[in-house]
Amino acid sequence: MSSDATPDPYAEPIAFGSRMQLLRERRGMSRVVLAGLLGRSPAWVKQVEKGGIGAPGLDTVLQVAEVLRVRNLAELTGRPEPRVDLFVGPGHPRLAAVRAAVDHLPLVTEREAPPVPHLRARLAKAWSARHRAANHRDVIGALLPDLIRDSELAVRQARRPEEWRAAQAVVAEVYSLAQFFVAYQPDSSLLWRVAERGMMAARQSGDPHAIGVAAWLMAQAHRDSGPGHYDAADAVALETARFLEPLLPDGTDDVRAVAGALAFEAGYTAARRGEAGTAWRYWDSARAVAERLPEAYYHPVTSFSRGAMGAHAVTVAVELHSGPEAVRQVARADADAIPSRPRRARHRIEEARGYQLDGRPDLALATLAQAHEAAPETITYNGYARRIVLEQSESKVTARRRQAAELAARIGLLAA
Known part of the structure; x- marks a missing residue:
């Protein structure tokens, strides 16, 4: 050294x-x-x-x-016990199987790949199952290994350029699903392999929607890596938004939704930087896109929709560390407008962060209990939720300390 x-x-x-x-x-x-x-x-x-x-x-x-x-x-x-890992959740029991599928790329096989339409139908069912499930990682973790292997095989066995591009679009979406599973688990290198493979497959497909989704997830991976990666997060989100912009007038609702999701991602990163004006400006841009979508529309990957804009406003406020504004946005948001259980749980966690910032720890804990009810795995793998529970487990208020301890036990926070 x-x-x-x-x-x-x-x-x-x-x-x-x-x-x-x-x-x-x-x-x-x-x-x-x-x-x-x-x-x-x-x-x-x-x-x-x-x-x-x-x-x-x-x-x-x-x-x-x-x-x-x-x-x-x-x-x-400097105290190794009890071990409390704030930003990484416990390794999921299905993580090893998913990792093995990502790492194993055989060059020789006698098995015939499923047709692309069949893979797309399986993907649609997987996304639907994820949104409905309380333990969504368990559900998609069971589906991912075969989806990864079959979609990669479809690319290798494609006979015509259009078949190859279609298969690449499927691979990109499979890795998007995989990134939801891998995120916040104890294997950051696997997360980056998944994100980069998804982005590469999307670019090779030439499909604007696939490119937008992969970029949306790549921006998140950069932002969650810390302040040193914020510029990279912006570069991915904003460059992809510029790529999609000329396609929006005649584009599908899915492409418009991804463009809106990318605008919000730029606002999210700006909020992390503490740039309030920029953050709300991008939120306004995302809202303008959402208002052009059908009222009942809900993007299957990004969860972007009209109803999600209230949840996004809460996120901007808490990232700006503004407790009063976060609570104001909580009152305006409608959690029931979010059909996805894991996304609704994530919104409840953001609400809890707002209450915590505003000095309302009892409401924060009660809201985290709602998040746990909606999707236990979401709160288990969320660092902010874990932080609030840990902090309140040492409260001087007996009832609050007991409530936090009970929730900590349910999410396995203090497990060694």
Whole structure:
């Protein structure tokens, strides 16, 4: 190791402040930026890092973990037990089978690939099952291995260019489904393989809808990788939106919906940056697209629709760390307008974040319980939900602490 390499925070026992500084520097983040994201002064950050202030309370530790995208609290606290992984959920029992299907690309086979229309019908059923299921990862995890192998085989056995492009579009959508399964599980390299294969297949298909969906998911993968990837998230979302723009007047509702979803993704990333004006401007653009869609329309992959715009507004507000605005948007949003159970659970989590920001922890916990009822696997794999539950499990209010502990047990938050 070179003398100027960043030290390993596990190498020897060191104070919280020193760990925070090491992890901040690994992110390439200045004290000024970290202070701004924490709502603190740069002097406070410096004092903590230099040991002038002791380790802060749990709520601040969790906020630091969120900003620095620390996946395991032990990286900040130096305490390996109990192990709490905030941003990555537990490995799903079906993860190994899905990974094996992604990694296994045989060059020789005597098996005949299913026809593309047959694969499309299976995909449609898979998306429908995902939206209906409470444990959606279990459902699609059972379907994905065969879908991945069969769609890849269809590409290899295509005899004409148009058959090959159609098969590539199916592969792209299969990997889009796979990304929903893999996200927030403990295999980031698999997530990127899935996202990149989906994007490559979509581009080779030449299908605007497939390209838009793959780009939408790729933008999310970049954004969730942290501030250093926000520019890449914007580049993917905005360049693809420009590609789709001339196609919209005569395009299908699906293509329009993907364009709207990409506009919102740009707003989401802007909100993560703290750029309120830009975030709401992109939200307005997405809403304008949604209003041109049929009232009952709901995109099967992105969940983009008229009814989802209220949920998107809540997300923008919580990403901007505006509790009062988030609660105002919660009151205007209609969760029942979201037919997908996992997407509705995700919206409930965003509502809970709004209540937490607004100093209403009891409402936050009650809303997380609603999220768990809608789709238990969504809350299990969501870092923000886990953070709220963990924070409230140490509340001084007995009833609140008990409620948080019960919810923590249901989602396996404190499992070693």
